[in-house]
Amino acid sequence: MSFQSKLILWYSDKKRDLPWRTTNNPYTIWLSEIILQQTQIKQGLPYYEEFVANYPTVFDLAEASETSVLKLWQGLGYYSRARNLHTTAKHIAYELNGKFPDNYKDLLKLKGVGDYTASAIASIAFNEPAAVVDGNVYRVLSRYFGIDTPINTSAGIKEFKTLASSLILKDQPATYNQALMEFGALQCKPKNPNCEACPLNTNCAALQHQRIGELPVKLKKTKITTKYFNFIVGIDQQQQTFIEQRTHKGIWQNLYQFPLIESDKSLSSEEFHMLGLENSILEDMTFDYALYNEVDVIHKLSHQHLHTKFWIIETQTLPEGAIPIKSLKKYPVPALINDFITQFGF
DNA sequence: AATGCGGGGCA
DNA sequence: TGCCCAGCATT
CATH class of the missing domain: 3.90.79.10 (Nucleoside Triphosphate Pyrophosphohydrolase)
Structure with missing residues (x-):
């Protein structure tokens, strides 16, 4: 069975029940993706619920004051995310007449939306085969394929994006992308992953060479x-x-x-x-x-x-x-x- | 290519 | 303590 098929099978059995997985609404999917940047789901989930409750549509968010948005964001950190969120909501509501950008290229133009988030929204909300590469994906791919190119270099970023793009299932990009990330979060964890119980363990290069603890490689930014x-x-x-x-x-x-x-x-x-x-x-x-x-x-x-x-x-x-x-x-x-x-x- | 940006969880 | 988390913007 292929890498992708095993992932999808694992995902259908083990995936968590999360609110943004039961919708195709690009607004709430975008909201979840911004909240989850550099943020674990356990920490971001209550904020997502509050934002959806207070701002059910992009127009509600656009009409809010920045102070209200920041207040709701309080405690989540990286506050530029909240400011960009508000800016983009106004842009979509007032300049795009509420029509959410529906492809990777246009999504990438939004403030606060980079390569990862544009790919995530494009694939999950619009079924565009755009490969996501987040911290989970770096870890899973580097281990499974035994790639030791440092992930925080331009060469590494390019290499993993290319690899991820070559692997994505074009007929179900939404499910595949989320399966890959969920797999990294729950099974292929940073520390002490349970490789004995891993459905990919027979073909995992890192496991075969006992390099689980070494991968992914990340250059330390040595602060002086x-x-x-x-x-x-x-x-x-x-x-x-x-x-x-x-x-x-x-x-x-x-x-x-x-x-x-x-x-x-x-x-x-x-x-x-x-x-x-x-x-x-x-x-x-x-x-x-x-x-x-x-x-x-x-x-x-x-x-x-x-x-x-x-x-x-x-x-x-x-x-x-x-x-x-x-x-x-x-x-x-x-x-x-x-x-x-x-x-x-x- | 480097740096700043937050706060929480975990070994 | 150090590392990591569904990264992005700026220089």
């Missing part, structure tokens, strides 16, 4: 975080210094560094002095200190920007484990530390 590092450079009368090894996971694991105090902002000398050396191995020492670099040294990693100050501590004796400054070069240190050692003249 800023951190403030204060390295304590101790110098005693025997020309020794003190370093420690980074043992915890994260950057620079197992490399050596001067004792580090992280702060939530760049510290002035006064602030540094107030802070003292708490939580540092050097915290009980008496010392004089000097700031080496007035301007933060900014060290850029792929996902972190480290704003760094080096504080020079001159003291009589250092704790057990201090090492001769001359032996510093034997220890692996981050480039940031190595640059300091070189420039400081150690």
Whole structure:
């Protein structure tokens, strides 16, 4: 049996009973699709019911004030959806005389309607064979066909849209599209899917290669975080210094560094002095200190920007484990530390 | 190609 | 905590 036939069979047995599945009204189907963008059905369902009750037709929605619409949307998030919803309702009611656009190309022109939503409405309300590609579809297709092209790249978007379009059942696009999405939501779940009970498990590439947990591939958008590092450079009368090894996971694991105090902002000398050396191995020492670099040294990693100050501590004796400054070069240190050692003249 | 936009559920 | 959810608009 084909991939599509198995899906349809599964859907006829397992599909949830949802209000927008018992109508061909493009207005309510559109409403449901906007509400369900990036929103789980459990969360969106009560909003759908309220919107249909308060605005039974596109004219009712068009005649409402934006404030009323936003109030009804309150708590659902992504509020541009509500504003675009209202804008589009007015457009359809007053400029299109209430006639809902009835094909993918025209639907795509509506504010708040992108490729997915245009395909969904065109197929579900008007039986146009336009393939939907949402988060569920990416997951099902990437696993079943073993595709590891990242889904959040232009190449991935194009590849999955093409594949989905080649698979759609042209004689029943509405049922097929919804079956595919429902399958992703209920059976081919993001985490811990029950593949033993899956009707597609005999031909699923990801299952056969044990790659369920890896697919779909999604590139992480590494957000850059800023951190403030204060390295304590101790110098005693025997020309020794003190370093420690980074043992915890994260950057620079197992490399050596001067004792580090992280702060939530760049510290002035006064602030540094107030802070003292708490939580540092050097915290009980008496010392004089000097700031080496007035301007933060900014060290850029792929996902972190480290704003760094080096504080020079001159003291009589250092704790057990201090090492001769001359032996510093034997220890692996981050480039940031190595640059300091070189420039400081150690 | 990247980023902002929300809030809830889940492991 | 991080990831995901019937994505879209903007730059």
